[in-house]
Amino acid sequence: MSKTSVITARVDTDTLALVDRIAAAQGRSRSWFAAEAVRRMAEEEAAFLAFVQAGIDSADRGELIPQEEVFAHLRARRMKRHAA
Template sequence: MTHSAVVSGRIAAETAVKLDKLAERLDRSRAWIVARAVEQFVEEEAEFLASLDEAERQIDRGEFFTQEQMEAWFEARHRGEAAE
């Protein structure tokens, strides 16, 4: 059995109209669509924050390029492609 929690929130009236149209087209309830949207948002935000945490750990370990190094790499690559 899946456990669930009730969450309440406000959305713009225009968004509610779009939500109802989507629910009708998908033959799903408002609640089903909102639950999927929240799940997706939470998952994506958690992944994004985890990637930021990893980036900070990489910086702490010195695993990064400076702006100048990246510009030099880009220029070298650009010159190489222009020569072809």
């Protein structure tokens, strides 16, 4: 196993009770649950930041769609959905 570090977070009593209930139901410790939650959130945020950066990079390369074209596409989709 890789080296670990300790972090501290304050949570309200309702959140702590929920964490304890879920951890117990899964046969896990509070510590495992917290570490897993932090890992998942960090991965989601990293993926989101990469997605945003990809958009920025595309814009920097001039790969843009004019606003009028986007609105026309959305109007067409809305009309198709309402026609069904």
